[in-house]
Amino acid sequence: MITIKEAVIVEGKYDKMRVSALFDTAVIETGGFRVFNDKEKCAVIRELALKRGVILLTDSDGAGFVIRNYLKGAVPADRVKQAYVPEIKGVERRKKEPSKQGLLGVEGMTDEIITQAVLKSGATVAGKEQQPKSALCKADFYELGLSGRENSAQLREKLLTHLGFPRYMTANALLSALRLLYDREELEKELEALKKVYFDYKK
Numbered sequence: 611m612i613t614i615k616e617a618v619i620v621e622g623k624y625d626k627m628r629v630s631a632l633f634d635t636a637v638i639e640t641g642g643f644r645v646f647n648d649k650e651k652c653a654v655i656r657e658l659a660l661k662r663g664v665i666l667l668t669d670s671d672g673a674g675f676v677i678r679n680y681l682k683g684a685v686p687a688d689r690v691k692q693a694y695v696p697e698i699k700g701v702e703r704r705k706k707e708p709s710k711q712g713l714l715g716v717e718g719m720t721d722e723i724i725t726q727a728v729l730k731s732g733a734t735v736a737g738k739e740q741q742p743k744s745a746l747c748k749a750d751f752y753e754l755g756l757s758g759r760e761n762s763a764q765l766r767e768k769l770l771t772h773l774g775f776p777r778y779m780t781a782n783a784l785l786s787a788l789r790l791l792y793d794r795e796e797l798e799k800e801l802e803a804l805k806k807v808y809f810d811y812k813k
Contacts, residue, residue, distance in 0.1 A: 612725070615734035616663040616691060619655060621677060624704070624717040629667065632725055636662075640677055652684055659685040665731050667693040667724075669715040670776035692786060693731035695719050696774035723774075730791060746789045746797065754801055757781055765801075772804055 617636040618629050626639045638655060645651050658664055666681055668674035682690055695716055701707065702718040709715065716724065729735070751757040756766055766784060770777055775787065788797060 612729075613736035614665075614728070615736070616665045617655075617658040618665045618667055618693075618728065619681060620667050620716055621669060621674065622715075622717070624702075625667070625715065628717050628719070628721075628724060629728075632721055633728060638664075640681070643673070643677065645677065646680060655681065656685050659689040663689050663691065663734070665691045665693050665728060665733060667695070667716055667727065667731075669709075669713065670695050670697045670778065671709060671711045671713050671715075672778065673710075674715075675776075675778045691731040691733065692783060693727040693733075694775045694779065694787065695723055695727050697776045730787070746785060746792070746794060748785065750794055750797075751781065751785055754798065756784075756801075765804075768804060769801070772800075 611632065611634050613634040615635070617638060618633060619638050619640060620626050620629055621640055621642055623639055626637045629637045636658060638651075638658065640651065641648065655664060664681075664685065666678050668678045678692070682692075698714045698719070699712050700714040700718060701712075702714065719727075748757065752759070756762055756769070759765075766781060767777060770779055770784065773787075773791075775784070779787070792800060
């Protein structure tokens with residue numbers, strides 16, 4: 611089990627069970643959309659964010675991103691980190707029917723996927739100092755062809771797939787995630803490798 615400083619915010623009790631088995635930290639469930647009207651729950655999340663920071667780990671479907679964006683706007687931006695699970699088709703064992711979009715939720719992910727999602731968010735692991743990767747900015751995104759170009763959306767989509775991130779991520783969300791994973795030189799190498807695989811991309 612990995613001990614981290616930040617509290618992890620998930621959607622439901624089964625998500626909480628999965629994350630609690632992997633990380634030694636506070637794990638709070640939103641109860642899905644119920645959090646929108648739960649002032650006490652929101653107050654707890656805000657307090658946790660101020661004291662130790664929070665990591666948002668919601669499902670990769672549209673509903674998950676609605677909850678993520680609501681919570682992101684409810685706490686100070688510098689106290690929130692984003693953890694993303696990939697879009698994987700399937701049905702959780704306890705369910706008879708798939709979700710509306712047919713995607714597995716956090717509870718349906720493997721231990722490895724959940725662990726990597728949380729760690730990639732920039733979680734503060736006990737005993738390890740966090741070293742920011744770089745100061746990637748929007749100008750880097752433009753220069754690398756990830757924004758402002760004719761095929762930027764196509765390249766971002768393929769990069770999201772390559773990294774195992776959900777397609778609902780905005781360009782700004784992707785930039786925030788990449789800051790934790792790569793410096794400028796590393797990202798350039800990753801994109802060059804990606805373009806060789808997806809040879810139909812034109813600069």
